[in-house]
Amino acid sequence: MLDLAPVALPAGVTLRLLHPDDGPALAAAYTRxxxxxxxxxxxxxxxxxxxxxxxxxxxxxxxxxxxxxTVPCVLTRDSEVVGRVTLSDVVAGPFRNAHLGYWLAGAVTGHGVMTAAVEALVTHARDVVGLHRLQAATLPHNHDSQGVLARTGFEKIGYAPRYLRIAGAWQDHVLFQRILHD
Known part of the structure; x- marks a missing residue:
């Protein structure tokens, strides 16, 4: 898998591939x-x-x-991890698909960081990894995440009852996709 060069994002945040020594910074971010x-x-x-x-x-x-x-990325500001963006379950062959997942620290929300990060990873998925399609799922009441997906060209394709076990319960999700090649 070809590497992703670091990408400068709004609010002084950088998107980059996960590094072998990121464990302590990840633990601090998830705890924070x-x-x-x-x-x-x-x-x-x-x-x-x-x-x-x-x-x-x-x-x-x-x-x-x-x-x-997978394409495991972190979002960093200074020496702190402030989020993750990951392509997982990458499938080659005729499907050429991956799942997109992400989260962002509260300290940097509302500045276009995640929208820019998702767009950068979409470009990497298409131009470097060679994927045709990305899919994502959000809880129905996660309007912020749905906004990121809408701003980055994802379209709603369905509703999955009891799709993932989130916060201790099987919860419904709204499903999205973005076709990367027409």
Whole structure:
């Protein structure tokens, strides 16, 4: 999988590939925004918020990247991680598809950061990874995330009842896609 060069985004944020030493910064970011993220994410064990957990999982993510199965990125400002944007479940062959997932720290929301990050990763997915389609899913009441998807050219394609286990319950999701090649 070809690497993604760092991309400057609004509010002094940079989009870049995950680094092997990002574990402590990831743990700090998830801890800092834990309460804000809990309604939108799977339940996490206490160990998830430790540097040791991320030190163990970062190498797995980087191995999956080298194998072409994911594009794991972080959003940084100064030395802090302030978000993630990831292409996961990358499928080659006739499908050429991936799932898009993201989150952003409360301190940098409202400045166009995530819109710019998603657009940069869409370009990478099309021009470097060679994907044809990206898909994303949001909780029905996550209007901020749906706004990011709308601003970056994703279209609503459906509704999936009890799609993912989020915040301790199987929750419905709105499904989106963006076709990258016409």
């Amino acid at each position: 925004d834990r309460t804000r993220l809990e309604p939108w994410e799977p339940e996490r064990p206490e160990s998830y918020f430790t540097p040791e957990h991320h030190a163990r999982t970062v190498p797995d993510e980087l191995a999956a990247h080298r194998a072409g199965r």
